[in-house]
Amino acid sequence: xxxxxxxxxxxxxxxxxxxxxxxxxxxxxxxxxxxxxxxxxxxxxxxxxxxxxxxxxxxxxxxxxxxxxxxxxxxxxxxxxxxxxxxxxxxxxxxxxxxxxxxxxxxxxxxxxxxxxxxxxxxxxxxxxxxxxxxxxxxxxxxxxxxxxxxxxxxxxxxxxxxxxxxxxxxxxxxxxxxxxxxxxxxxxxxxxxxxxxxxxxxxxxxxxxxxxxxxxxxxxxxxxxxxxxxxxxxxxxxxxxxxxxxxxxxxxxxxxxxxxxxxxxxxxxxxxxxxxxxxxxx
Amino acid sequence: xxxxxxxxxxxxxxxxxxxxxxxxxxxxxxxxxxxxxxxxxxxxxxxxxxxxxxxxxxxxxxxxxxxxxxxxxxxxxxxxxxxxxxxxxxxxxxxxxxxxxxxxxxxxxxxxxxxxxxxxxxxxxxxxxxxxxxxxxxxxxxxxxxxxxxxxxxxxxxxxxxxxxxxxxxxxxxxxxxxxxxxxxxxxxxxxxxxxxxxxxxxxxxxxxxxxxxxxxxxxxxxxxxxxxxxxxxxxxxxxxxxxxxxxxxxxxxxxxxxxxxxxxxxxxxxxxxxxxxxxxxx
DNA sequence: CATTTTCTGAAACAAGAGTTTCATAGACAT
DNA sequence: ATGTCTATGAAACTCTTGTTTCAGAAAATG
Numbered sequence: 001x002x003x004x005x006x007x008x009x010x011x012x013x014x015x016x017x018x019x020x021x022x023x024x025x026x027x028x029x030x031x032x033x034x035x036x037x038x039x040x041x042x043x044x045x046x047x048x049x050x051x052x053x054x055x056x057x058x059x060x061x062x063x064x065x066x067x068x069x070x071x072x073x074x075x076x077x078x079x080x081x082x083x084x085x086x087x088x089x090x091x092x093x094x095x096x097x098x099x100x101x102x103x104x105x106x107x108x109x110x111x112x113x114x115x116x117x118x119x120x121x122x123x124x125x126x127x128x129x130x131x132x133x134x135x136x137x138x139x140x141x142x143x144x145x146x147x148x149x150x151x152x153x154x155x156x157x158x159x160x161x162x163x164x165x166x167x168x169x170x171x172x173x174x175x176x177x178x179x180x181x182x183x184x185x186x187x188x189x190x191x192x193x194x195x196x197x198x199x200x201x202x203x204x205x206x207x208x209x210x211x212x213x214x215x216x217x218x219x220x221x222x223x224x225x226x227x228x229x230x231x232x233x234x235x236x237x238x239x240x241x242x243x244x245x246x247x248x249x250x251x252x253x254x255x256x257x258x259x260x261x262x263x264x265x266x267x268x269x270x271x272x273x274x275x276x277x278x279x280x281x282x283x
Numbered sequence: 284x285x286x287x288x289x290x291x292x293x294x295x296x297x298x299x300x301x302x303x304x305x306x307x308x309x310x311x312x313x314x315x316x317x318x319x320x321x322x323x324x325x326x327x328x329x330x331x332x333x334x335x336x337x338x339x340x341x342x343x344x345x346x347x348x349x350x351x352x353x354x355x356x357x358x359x360x361x362x363x364x365x366x367x368x369x370x371x372x373x374x375x376x377x378x379x380x381x382x383x384x385x386x387x388x389x390x391x392x393x394x395x396x397x398x399x400x401x402x403x404x405x406x407x408x409x410x411x412x413x414x415x416x417x418x419x420x421x422x423x424x425x426x427x428x429x430x431x432x433x434x435x436x437x438x439x440x441x442x443x444x445x446x447x448x449x450x451x452x453x454x455x456x457x458x459x460x461x462x463x464x465x466x467x468x469x470x471x472x473x474x475x476x477x478x479x480x481x482x483x484x485x486x487x488x489x490x491x492x493x494x495x496x497x498x499x500x501x502x503x504x505x506x507x508x509x510x511x512x513x514x515x516x517x518x519x520x521x522x523x524x525x526x527x528x529x530x531x532x533x534x535x536x537x538x539x540x541x542x543x544x545x546x547x548x549x550x551x552x553x554x555x556x557x558x559x560x561x562x563x564x565x566x
Numbered sequence: 567c568a569t570t571t572t573c574t575g576a577a578a579c580a581a582g583a584g585t586t587t588c589a590t591a592g593a594c595a596t
Numbered sequence: 597a598t599g600t601c602t603a604t605g606a607a608a609c610t611c612t613t614g615t616t617t618c619a620g621a622a623a624a625t626g
Contacts, residue, residue, distance in 0.1 A: 017573060035319040036356055040613060049575040054615055065614065073319055086359055096537040098404065102396035105530050106389055113385035121381065141434045148427030148525065241533050242431065247388050247526045254379040254522065300603060323583060332605045337585055348584060571624070576617105583612070593602080 003031050003075050005068060008060045010219035019048040020056040028215045029234035030087055034072040039065040085110050088236050096237070105243050108232040112244040113251075115230060124227045125255040127208040129157065131182035135174070137163040138186040139194065145246050146186045152253035157260060170198060179206040185226075188214040188233050188245060199224040212248055214240075286314050286358055288351060291343045302331045303339040317355045322348040379520070388526050391515040395527040396534075398513060407510045408538040410491040412440065414465035418457070420446040421469035422477065428529050429469045435536035440543060453481060462489040468509075471497040471516050471528060482507040495531055497523075 009024045016024055023046045027034065033042065043053040054065065062068050085107040088100050128134055134153060138146025143165050153160040163173050177183070183202050187195045199221065202209040209226040211217075214233045221228045229252065231244040292307045299307055306329045310317065316325065326336040337348065345351050411417055417436060421429025426448050436443040446456050460466070466485050470478045482504065485492040492509040494500075497516045504511045512535065514527040 019574070036359070038613060050614070051575060051616080052573090055574095058615095076319070095541050096534065098396050098399050098401055098534070101530075101534045101537070102392060105392055105396075105533075109385060109388055109392070109526075113381050113388075116381050118381055141431065144427040144429070144431030144434070145529075146427070147430065148424065151424045151427070237537075239537065241530070243392075243526055243530045243533060246428075246529045247384075247524070250388075250524050250526060251379065251381070251384045254384070254520075258378050302604070321583060333584070334586080334605060335603090338604095341585090567626100569624100569626075571622100573622070574620090576619090578618095579614100579616075581612105581614075583610100585608105585610080587606105587608075589604105589606090591602105591604080593600100595600080596598085 004071060005034065005060070006031060006215065010215065010222075012060060013216065013219055016056065016059065017052075019052045020059065022046045023048055023053060023056055025216060029232075031072070032086065034069060035076060087234070100236075104235050105241065108234070108241060108244045109247060111232045112230065112248065116248075120227060120229065121252070121255055122259075124210045124229060124252060125259045127182045127210060127227065128153065128184070128252070128256045129259040131208060132178060132180040133159040133161065133182075135161050135163050135177060135181060135183045136186075137170075137183065137198065139165065139192065142186040142188065142242070142245070145242060145249060146184075148246065149184065149186070149249040149253065152249065153256065156253060156257045170194065171201075174198065174201060174205075174207075177205065177207055182208040182210065184210045184212065186212045186245065186249075187217065188212075188231065188240060188242070189216045191217050191220060196220070196224075199226060202226070210252075212245060212252075287354060288317065288343075289314060295343060299339065299342065300335075302335045303342065305329045306331050306336060306339055314355075317352060318359065383519075387518050388524060391517070391524060391527045392530060394515045395513070395531065399531075403510060403512065404534070404538055405542075407493045407512060407535060408542045410465045410493060410510065411436065411467070411535070411539045412542040414442075414491060415461060415463040416442040416444065416465075418444050418446050418460060418464060418466045419469075420453075420466065420481070422448065422475065425469040425471065425525070425528070428525060428532060429467075431529065432467065432469070432532040432536065435532065436539065439536060439540045453477065454484075457481065457484060457488075457490075460488065460490055465491040465493065467493045467495065469495045469528065469532070470500065471495075471514065471523060471525070472499045474500045474503060479503070479507075482509060485509070493535075495528060495535075 006028055009028055013021065013024060023042065026042065026046045033045075037045075039053045039057075040050055043050045057065050057068050060068075062071075085103065087107045088103050134157070136146050136150045136153070138144075138149075147162060150160055150162050163170060174183075183198075185195060185198065199209065199211070201207075203224050203226075209224070210229065211221040211224075211226040212229045212231060213221055214231055218228045218230050229248050231248050233240045233242060233244060235241050289311055292311055296304065296307060306325060309325065309329045316328075320328075322336045322340075323333055326333050340348050340351050343351075345354075417440070419429050419433045419436070421427075421432075430445060433443055433445050446453060457466075466481075468478060468481065482492065482494070484490075486507050486509075492507070493512065494504040494509040495512045495514060496504055497514055501511045501513050512531050514531050516523045516525060516527060518524050
């Protein structure tokens, strides 16, 4: 569960103008900054004008920046003293040190899994465990992680397939799916048209869809009636980090295994044995 | 250790006037309030006038209330050393809960990067940055992560290639490498013969070799004169987690980018532009 | 290409925060 | 009681923040 501000942003993200999105993005990545900083500072951080900032908050349905701040404060008081690991500032020299890296990764992991609702995770696992076949998709940089997830799932249940990296052939590949199948899409920002297309397709064919994504896109995915697993991926510099995405994949696979139970374990052992035999050259 | 503000208050508490003490007390009780509230609000909370608040901060040795706020913010950002996170015991019921997962991942990440020596990381980055061509290898489940690393590195420098997943063809592929090239192998346990073979080969051809692996194998890799990046991957149950491996890949790529400097940034921007154009269908 | 619409930051403006001044209330000594 | 000194808040003042307006830039549309 995120803050109310975050929810509003996710709902209206597409309607926002580009500079508003820049600022909104920042607020999603670092919600605590609302409490500590003035609107002027937020604008400066993200390189937009004060005017744009004022407009954004109005467009999100607040009267005032003050409204926003008050709401944020109220929410902070309500949620217990969760020891959030703060995201470091952008270092001026832009050099990534090992401790900074660790802190960034920890912050993202912590936020990701403290926000993750177990019922959502279980729903996703249920869909995957109960599906006839499972399809895993990941474009571009996410492709490697998608393959990783596929292998994890293959260890646990049969019938897990990758959808090719070439988005052009997705229609053909997806054509053979049925309503008893499940589709897992790994897609952090930027959100491409292909993804939107596939999600629409999945909804019309009643394919169970699980989307692993970042807060910028949860709204879009949810509107397509997908189960959304939200991962924090931001860093103080401009790159993203996929660590929490991989970790989410790991957890998802483990949860599916739990759900399936004994059969999953048997299958894992079988695979381990096979791997060992191949390695030792007995075959 | 408390905040610097708290220390100053404690030092001078007796010298403060009664109303100043009231306010100071409040700040000691709720140090985070400094970040979220204005001086006027703090005064109102404690039933003291704005003037008293201004005087208090001056008496504590600050120029300004703004000084106080800036210091508090700065202290929040560079939070102290990350506390050592204990690895959970094997849960008897073997069910992976979300909090347990988070704790396991945090523990592995923390151990991985607190042990990582910056000079080793830099050496690895140097080898990759300075190499003629770079080869990335990852077998089985690590293959996805290897692909991920390859893409990260491709964003930063040209000439980064995957070695195919089929280990049988490695001899041919490696035959075209020269002593100016670098080889990155991602190989956590189990350690296969192929890996040992390739490492031996790499040493004889004086290929610069970086091995990303887990503590079980560091010794073996080091004996082949490879640069070893050690990742903790264990979990209380029998599976491994590759999260820290991915995180290491991320850090490695970032470090290479730093090392290469401006050219890396230029290349990244170029790629980002291209990606955008492809997405928008302009090509 | 022209026209309309949308987006955006600079600048003007209004509101509020923080500091300083100042008058006064209270404490204490004489 | 008188004078002195400290503590305090009201109010004046200054500076910053947040909003609104407006004109130009950019994008979309015909």
